[in-house]
Amino acid sequence: MNQPSATSSAAPENSSSGALFLAWAFVGIPLIWGVSQTFVKALTLFQ
Amino acid sequence: MAEASLLDRSRTIAGPGYNRWLIPPAALAIHLAIGQAYAFSVFKKPLGALLSGDPNAPAPADWTPAQLGIIFSIAIVLLGLSAAIFGKWLERVGPRKAMMASALCFAGGFFIASLGVHLHNLWIVYFGYGVVGGIGLGIGYISPVSTLIKWFPDRRGVATGMAIMGFGGGAMIASPLSVALMDHFKASGTGSLGVAATFLALGVIYLIFMQFGVWTIRVPADDWAPAGYVPNPQHSALITSNNVSADNALKTPQFWLLWVVLLTNVTAGIGVLETASPLIQDTFSEKYMGAGRGVTAAAAAGFVGLLSLFNLLGRFFWSSASDKLGRKTTYGIYFGLGIVLYALIPTLGNTLQLTLYVVVACVIISMYGGGFATIPAYLSDLFGKYQVGAIHGRLLTAWSTAGVLGPLIVNFLHESRKAEGFTGAAAYQTVFYTMAGLLVVGLLANFAVTAVNDRYNEKGPVEAEAGGH
Numbered sequence: 001m002n003q004p005s006a007t008s009s010a011a012p013e014n015s016s017s018g019a020l021f022l023a024w025a026f027v028g029i030p031l032i033w034g035v036s037q038t039f040v041k042a043l044t045l046f047q
Numbered sequence: 048m049a050e051a052s053l054l055d056r057s058r059t060i061a062g063p064g065y066n067r068w069l070i071p072p073a074a075l076a077i078h079l080a081i082g083q084a085y086a087f088s089v090f091k092k093p094l095g096a097l098l099s100g101d102p103n104a105p106a107p108a109d110w111t112p113a114q115l116g117i118i119f120s121i122a123i124v125l126l127g128l129s130a131a132i133f134g135k136w137l138e139r140v141g142p143r144k145a146m147m148a149s150a151l152c153f154a155g156g157f158f159i160a161s162l163g164v165h166l167h168n169l170w171i172v173y174f175g176y177g178v179v180g181g182i183g184l185g186i187g188y189i190s191p192v193s194t195l196i197k198w199f200p201d202r203r204g205v206a207t208g209m210a211i212m213g214f215g216g217g218a219m220i221a222s223p224l225s226v227a228l229m230d231h232f233k234a235s236g237t238g239s240l241g242v243a244a245t246f247l248a249l250g251v252i253y254l255i256f257m258q259f260g261v262w263t264i265r266v267p268a269d270d271w272a273p274a275g276y277v278p279n280p281q282h283s284a285l286i287t288s289n290n291v292s293a294d295n296a297l298k299t300p301q302f303w304l305l306w307v308v309l310l311t312n313v314t315a316g317i318g319v320l321e322t323a324s325p326l327i328q329d330t331f332s333e334k335y336m337g338a339g340r341g342v343t344a345a346a347a348a349g350f351v352g353l354l355s356l357f358n359l360l361g362r363f364f365w366s367s368a369s370d371k372l373g374r375k376t377t378y379g380i381y382f383g384l385g386i387v388l389y390a391l392i393p394t395l396g397n398t399l400q401l402t403l404y405v406v407v408a409c410v411i412i413s414m415y416g417g418g419f420a421t422i423p424a425y426l427s428d429l430f431g432k433y434q435v436g437a438i439h440g441r442l443l444t445a446w447s448t449a450g451v452l453g454p455l456i457v458n459f460l461h462e463s464r465k466a467e468g469f470t471g472a473a474a475y476q477t478v479f480y481t482m483a484g485l486l487v488v489g490l491l492a493n494f495a496v497t498a499v500n501d502r503y504n505e506k507g508p509v510e511a512e513a514g515g516h
Binding site for chain 2: 015019020023024026027028030031033034035037038039041042043044045046047
């Protein structure tokens, strides 16, 4: 995973893997829920 | 000098150590919310029966489907217009302020529309969801694009594909969520079949959800680059290291060629999406398939759901693939393969090959979604990352045009065939052949894309100017 390598005047912000997990979960859970709902609906085509 | 607001671009510059993989979730929070627009159709039936109270038996004074269809059309037109108008403002103020503006407009649109439903005043709904909400859609759609490209210069397609995939996924969340909310509020006896209360609730939910994107988004420092990043490793003439401003981009033939590319790809895709449910029911009805073997309304809804999934997957798959294949080749595949598949659809319908028909339609829709997701990276390759958000915003007027043009063409051709006495697959034949013809135009436009002439490039450093810091 790439990290910023160049200089910056802003304060350091070390992003923990926990923050990364929470961020992806925040958007991933609703998305997976929506996709699963659609998938179930799509299955009716094959019944 | 007044202290910069927390929303200002200068307050969003990431410090050393910030993980760039936090940016796609921030972008997704915006796109998953505004993607709700594609699920607006779930409100059409209840909105059309507010006075009668029975969606299956509207009163004479109830709003008609045609009147309700205008709400979505206004929103899509405003999406394109606001993306074009506010693109340069976005580049100046940065993504955080733009995302906040988008959240306020999008949620505000729901609040105003809720009032319109409560008062049974369609003009207020047009203004709320269509105009105010549409502006939120446009600003929100382009708000993370240039930031993602700056964070992922080595994987532009992957990054923009993830965000724009969210726009497709948003409808998948909004559709069942809206139905559940309407059922809940209807059972609670809030009136208006639960629609007004659902609009209010959605406004609140999306306002909160989008705040995650607003406060997570960061822009990289001007001198930042991913570790080990090598610009243009493929040495492609179509990937520039220069920068073209949004105003200058409009003067180039490349911008207008890509406008035609997006227009034709989207118009053709809408041809399938717009008619998906009646298309498969008419083509594979009991009349042709035999008793008990025709495609039912429920199965057709499953077909629409399947197309939505491929629309979503295509956005990520094709856009990511374009990082390896190159954008021009990827669009060449959309158009080249698309022409063959669109031309094949009527034959598959006439010969009643249902499975193959579904597979072909899914591939077509994956390329429709891919077209949306790949275009920001294509623009960035050709014009640089300086004002790519603003250039993308202006290009989205092609989407608005296709949103109006596509359904018009499809309905006109289909109705004409029906009037001539054609039924089943034959009634849609000219629709698909016309769409294949449109893709030929897109193929030629894509083929004509070359590197931008040097005279349009910005002279001197541009990042500080864009960033204002």
